[in-house]
Amino acid sequence: MTTLRIGTRASTLAIAQSTLVKDRLARATGLDVELVTVTSEGDTNRASLASLGGTGVFASALREALLADECDLLVHSLKDLPTAKHPGLTLGAIPARADARDALCARDGLTLDQLPEGARVGTGSPRRVAQLRSRRGDLEIVDIRGNIDSRLGRVGDDLDAVLLSAAGLDRIGRLAEATELLGLGFWPSAPGQGALALEVREGDSGPDLTRGLSKLDHRETRLIVTAEREVLAGLEAGCAAPIGATAVVDAGLLLLSATVYAPDGTARLTASHGVTLEPGSLAAQLAEVHDVASRVVDELLAGGAADLVPKGSIS
Ligand SMILES: NCc1[nH]cc(CCC(=O)O)c1CC(=O)O
Numbered sequence: 001m002t003t004l005r006i007g008t009r010a011s012t013l014a015i016a017q018s019t020l021v022k023d024r025l026a027r028a029t030g031l032d033v034e035l036v037t038v039t040s041e042g043d044t045n046r047a048s049l050a051s052l053g054g055t056g057v058f059a060s061a062l063r064e065a066l067l068a069d070e071c072d073l074l075v076h077s078l079k080d081l082p083t084a085k086h087p088g089l090t091l092g093a094i095p096a097r098a099d100a101r102d103a104l105c106a107r108d109g110l111t112l113d114q115l116p117e118g119a120r121v122g123t124g125s126p127r128r129v130a131q132l133r134s135r136r137g138d139l140e141i142v143d144i145r146g147n148i149d150s151r152l153g154r155v156g157d158d159l160d161a162v163l164l165s166a167a168g169l170d171r172i173g174r175l176a177e178a179t180e181l182l183g184l185g186f187w188p189s190a191p192g193q194g195a196l197a198l199e200v201r202e203g204d205s206g207p208d209l210t211r212g213l214s215k216l217d218h219r220e221t222r223l224i225v226t227a228e229r230e231v232l233a234g235l236e237a238g239c240a241a242p243i244g245a246t247a248v249v250d251a252g253l254l255l256l257s258a259t260v261y262a263p264d265g266t267a268r269l270t271a272s273h274g275v276t277l278e279p280g281s282l283a284a285q286l287a288e289v290h291d292v293a294s295r296v297v298d299e300l301l302a303g304g305a306a307d308l309v310p311k312g313s314i315s
Pocket of ligand 1: 077079148194
């Protein structure tokens, strides 16, 4: 009987996400599904992500393993995945998105507004830094790295709070430590945040895996995360750029809103557009998504988005 092998990093979050997909795939196909651990430079190098050479450090070792047939699929956090398609690979399924919001995890149940003046807040994300500076210029922002557990471990120790993805916290069973979920309207999160992407070799999936992928794929999620990621691609920005984007589908209308921040939080630019999704093929709907994302990108560029974001953060 066929066994499907999921290549995964060894971090708590990666194992949690891969196990989630393993269980769903096993249920959907009746096949055996197992995890294969792959180590990457992003796991062993403690240097800042930016200095590791831009986006996708976690993805590259995994992708080599997939291309070498050491596994059959990868489970990525979509927000960590570069927008450019990787040669020979394709996103075979994008399951229904979880909570896209950022979560504040603060000591003593504090919210962002309740943090005392000068409180120390940890994050390694330029978007979160810009958003924090823009709302609370008094805070001391501490650049932190490492996995979710080690970040949470510093709250109440050397930090007053950290910012993390609600979906990531939930997947490792620690969402209860969130003291505030930041609304997407005033605090847009990263393009694709909260969504997983299942990557496979192109044209090489076989009937069992193909069936499993189609059962896990969620079209609405694919449309909204594609819209958000097209903003990144259109601005030629990487996952480290200070850009928030939120797309939703409501009553057949896809709404996309994106905000570009000056890294120091002193300026920001928002553009929003919508499109009525016509019933039809995925390809036709993706074309509509592309149009709406282009309108958002054009408006941001016309407003001077390229000047807000310094070239260095565009990778
Ligand atoms: N860049 C790190 C990263 N990549 C994906 C997640 C969590 C899962 C997700 O948001 O999809 C996280 C942690 C975080 O941002 O707190």
